[in-house]
Amino acid sequence: MTWRSPLALLRDALRGQRAREKELRNLVSNLPYEGLEKGKQPNRHFPGNAIKTTKYTLLLFIPMNLFEQFHRLANIYFVGLAILNFVPVVNAFQPEVALIPICIIMALTALKDAWEDFRRYQSDRKLNNTPCLIYSRKEKQFMERRWKDVRVGDFVKVFCNEIVPADLLLLHTSDPNGVCHIETANLDGETNLKQRRAMSGLCISDPEFKPESFDSLVVCERPNNNLNHFKCYAEKPDKEKVGAGIESLLLRGCTVRNTDTAVGFVVYAGHETKSMLNNNGPRYKRSKLERKLNIDVIFCVILLFAMCLVGSLGHFVWLQKQPGVPPYLVADSNGHLDSPGLSAFYMFFTMIILLQVLIPISLYVSIELVKIGQIFFIANDIDLYDEETDSRVQCKALNITEDLGQIEYIFSDKTGTLTENKMVFRRCSIMGTEYAHKENAVRLAVLEEPEESEEDVIFNQQPRPPKTGWSLDSEDANPEETQHHHCSRRKSKVAGNAQSDVAFSSPLETEVIPDRKLLQQISRAESSSGRSGSREMDPYLEFFLALAICNTVVVSMATAQRRRMSVFSRSHQASNPPDTLPNLAKMSGSLRRFITSWQRKPKRNRIFSEDSVIEEDHFNPPVKTEGSGAISGLQTCSLHAPSQDGKPATTSDNLSYEAESPDEAALVYAAKAYGFTLMGRTPNSVTVSLPSGKELVFEVLDTLAFDSVRKRMSILVRHPITKEYVLYSKGADYAIMELLGTPYAEHLCGKQKSIAADTQRHLDCYAREGLRTLCFTKKVVSEKEYESWSVNRQRALAAMENREELTMDTAVQLETNLSLLGATGIEDRLQEGVPDTIVALREAGIQVWVLTGDKPETAVNIGYACRLLEEEDLVINMSCKNTLACTSILDCALEEVRRYSNDPRNVDTTPDISLVIDGRTLTMALSSDLQERFVDLAKHCRTVLCCRVTPLQKSRVVKVVREKLKVMTLAIGDGANDVNMIQAADIGIGISGQEGMQAVMASDFAISHFKHLKKLLLVHGHWCYTRLANMIIYFFYKNVAYVNLLFWYQFFCGFSGTAMIDYWLMIFFNLFFTSVPPIMFGIMDKDISAEMLLGVPELYRMGQGAGEYNFKTFWISMLDAFYQSLVCFFIPYIAYRDSDIDVFTFGTPLNTISLFTILLHLSIEIKAWTVVHWVIILGSVAIFFIVTLAYSGTCITCNPPSNPYWILQTQMADPMFYLICVITTVVALLPRYIFHVLRNSIAPSPLVQARHLDKLDPSTRNQWIKEWRSFRGGGQGKRSGLSTPPSPTLEMPVEILPQSPTASDITGDEFTLNVITENYQRPLHT
């Protein structure tokens, strides 16, 4: 290391600062500078890849932590008091002792912080030390280094399924097209694969990639946190510039998929990466209870000051009244006394010191401990544990547990939250004929059964294929072949199960059992078209071709599948793969391939073993099938390989589809079930294998992508046989129906005219069932037409201005005169237990809003399915196109609602009111002038469904409701689009399910199913809230009751600030003798059993609004504290009056009485006594006596002026001590006890009634709950969501969407309004 002058270092640092802050950064490769000292590195100014998320360093922990802690006002107050002790004039006895409590409390907090920081440090270290490959010029190859060694300007190589260590500019991939797939689930929660393209031409990459050849200057923008945007260009030495955007950037934290290797140039590292910039760390949320608590602390401060003022004035008056200078007044060292005024002034501060315990110093730390305990119990709840994903409920926010018990509004996402976000193909209609897929429905029903029986049942129920039927290579079909298909099908099911954590690949979605009728139809069509060799394809075949082609699904290979270890754990022991190898060697011609693939997967292959066992179970000859099973399980599916010996089905089973929308995947799987297997997709071609095993490669001429205006997508392909230009489109029914030309293939069937009508009828039927519908069309484009269109298209694509509009116009141009092929119905299944949960939440007095990006029809259907809407509900449908209309609609609706709810005739039969509103209307309704009215209307509604809302709108809705109505809100969602909403609500809940981590990261609690919300809120929320509320009230009471003893004594000691209790014992009293019981109370008390809380959700209402911790309960407990302290002081006072008792002997019974009163007070409040309660309460009493006795036994001259030596011992030998203790405790607690008894007997609150029921034996209790339910008319009988048919009566009153994109601005809204009122009154008449 050479010496460099400080000036040079400074200059360098400044230059670095400038380089970092510049708008554009210039980066060059590190390779030419490899091995040079740091000062010569061109990229030295940019941070390295090591990350540090810890708050403290080892050395600076204490000062930094103290600084942090003093941010809390309470701590400053306490330290201020401690300092006040050292001021001489206040005459504190032992100033050092006053420091002990605050020191202990701050040390505890510091310990907690240190532990948290240490955990962060550990995770940082783990991440920083993750191995990765960096290119080294010296070694001429990629060397294994660690993440923290990565620097800007390095070349990093990433393998398949590895996580990208820094933001990389992609330069090379193993894919010949330069494509690399990444999964960004860690960043934005999207599990579908995204394509990234390598920047080409910057390095020599033939035959081998050579980073040394990289000699360009990379100019990129300053780091920012936008995950979807990136700008940079590379300037070659010849000044040629190559631009690149986000499509060439591999983000840190993403996982590389489906690509063997990728090499990238590091542009941002460490904290400058986009993922780190997005990582804002946990937010500190302050719970509602805590906000109220702070107000009460201020009350306590006021009370303290008042008491001190009384003491100070009392002292003044007392001094004034002295006739002379009594011998007990002590002058200062000069022998003269302070004037009464000055003494009184000093006395004020002395009093503050004496009575400071009134402000519960340990309250904050106790609350934190209680919350940790509560979180422990929540996280350990086995009912909230999900077996499938092996995940518990995660509590990310540590300080808002009690808010769970006060929720009034829930805002829920729909897809993935209420539904599973697993799209399942349910039915289809082709050429006006409905195919109900009954077998499939049966299978789906069966799949809902518990796991164990799953497999057998399915395969027993599976219909024998018609003849050798749908085995599509039917010409030379034989029984063995059939078995092949069986086993391969089975295997793929198992395989699917093995990767159940991966989106879109559960058996539910991938497996479709073909409709028998349709199957026959297809094989007939297939054979006929084969025979005739007709150029005209059968519409049935066309339909499935459209299904398979018209999408953006990416095919991934079996070897690259993201696979987790199987949940399925049968038959590990039964097979022994090495033994089977020799057999395989004899058997299969594809052995070599098998072995290579085997080697590539060094891990023991699960699929393989599963397979062999199953086959041994059912089939013979085992050796043979085993072999083929192994092949099917392991061979890498090569997309371009010619079909294997007439076994296309086996090959295709290795395919796995990655789709941006689950619907598309479901459709592709459906097509596959009928033999139309999508084999591969490149930007320019689509390969589909037909039922006959033939593979067709369609040339893709153009893809007209989906947009929300057209509501459809199309793909223009060239048929490889007929060479026709064919446009396949799919889209929402209303977007397609109006574009229909003549029905397709009129000559084939006689009822041509009715096809559209029939299909429409089927579509309506599907929609009523809650299925998502799509229509499929085909259009043959003539060559001439295509040519001219293509020119337009190119022009549009090349346009600089209005490019999007122009391309859309060209799309619209082509999408005309379509011929309808058919329609599909896809089900997004409701999650298990959703209707039940929603009903329970509603009974708990919680308003549930659903905010979804879906269209109103779907949302309403789901609403009915999950019992958000009931059939007798009044549904207000709001949609309008301008503010004026919106205003009038709002006014009108409000008036209606008011009139409706005020109508005396409707007292009993009032159907609940629900509101359905669409995104655009919502925007207007949330504008500042309409907000009030909207919120007012929403307040009257039991349910609000907001459709077509953007993520931003979601959070806006939450914010508006939260602020305007001053209610506790909870937002629950699973995807990246819910993050805003989750963060805006008081409590954000993420569902860790299909959609990755984004929502979970932003949430306060993460659960795995929506149904868990029920127990989380109704049980844990209730418990946490009542526990904490009661504990805090108790805490205030405890301190006031104790401190007041000292206060009353002031009236008998000339307001001189004397304490009659030893100072150490006072500290111990709060710190040891009475601190654990309330904490235990706050963690473990259980007022009502979980069963009862779940059975009677109404009990939740107790916590809403003010709940148990409110103004009244606080002041009642304060008054009680005053009363008790009066009793505790004055009964001993009167008993000992005129006796020879000394100061601290008088204080001892007071202290003891206080202890018993305070603990017995808690005992009255404790609702359920477990072993722990007994141990802690009795232990506290025991500790009090042990510690006090030991202290009194040893402290002879210590701690003046108290000298507690042998005082308690003397007292305990005196029967008066016990007599006084007993009567005082009884008198102190009698009122509270009687109050509780009388209240519980005369006017029992619902909670008390529930507790009564709780004491009954379980069967009686359940009986009671059931009867009570049925009495209330709650239809708990129809629990299952799917068995409840959605209401067929609902009609969507208005077509909200503009019929054409241009017409949207001008249409009037009065129509909408009319319809709304009409719709509105409909339930009135029924």
Added chain:
Amino acid sequence: MVKQEQEIASRPDNTAFTQQRLPAWQPMLSAGIVIPGFVLIGLAFIGIGVALFVTSQSITVMELDYTGVERTSPCFRCSDPNVKNCVCQLDFSIASLFKGPVFFYYGLTNYFQNYRRYGVSKDDDQLSGDLDSFTSPSDTCSPYEYDSNNKPIVPCGSVANSMFNDTFKLYQIVNGTKKQVPFDGKGIAWWTDYNVKYRNPSVTPLRDAFNGTVKPLFWPRPAYELDPSDPANNGFINQDFLVWMRRAALPDFRKLYRRITEGDYAQGLPAGNYSLEIAYNYPVLSFDGRKKVVLSNVSWMGGKNEFLGIAYLVIGSLCIVMSIIMLIVYAKFKFPEEE
């Protein structure tokens, strides 16, 4: 299998504790349930109350105020602060036998021994015989730390300085002659104070330890001469000193002066006329207090204390009344469990 371990890795323990299903006793406070409790407590309290009351009734107390602020008082002459070494005599008679052992107290009112700064004003080390503290007393003793000649005061501090210094002699008038009632001054202080907490320095003779120190300003005699009659009762373990140093908790207090346990008076003070001779030294005018002498016999519950017995009786009765009210409430608002 590894997989299975992984699978259940984060599965919570299904124990009664973690699932919050520990068996629990759930007391329900309602009228029906608490009736027996109230009756029981009521009866027990009434029992205790009666016992306390009866005991308290059997205790005789006699208070003799000798402050002398009234002109008629025999000690009026002595209440003038300027009169030194004043002795006054208080006559009283006892109608019937004052059952022994009789405790002789002196009492002060409106005297705040519990005043904060007063309580601090002593040096515990000095009082436990630490000779270092003789030469340099603790500064808590200020302003009674050093005298004007800067000599250390032993025992220092306000508490010691203000020690009560009236002395009493009790005579029974038998046939016109005074017969002194013997006082027992032993064991009137706490055993622990006498034996553990307060110690004289182990120097003999005791007065040598006090060389170079001065007596407290208000004291007529130094500490080693407090009791001329008994050499063992001097210094810091003088019983009267120990009694005084144990500061009274409340401004009206009495302190034990002597016990009457000896000779003819072991069974108590017989009926007759008595004369109390008081060496009146302690000024009380400065705090508007009163001085008195209290004669009392004691029981297992200490001195006379009617309050506690009455309190027990009242609360006991209240509990009985409450149980009746509860019975009515129970009959009227019985929780409909069977419905």
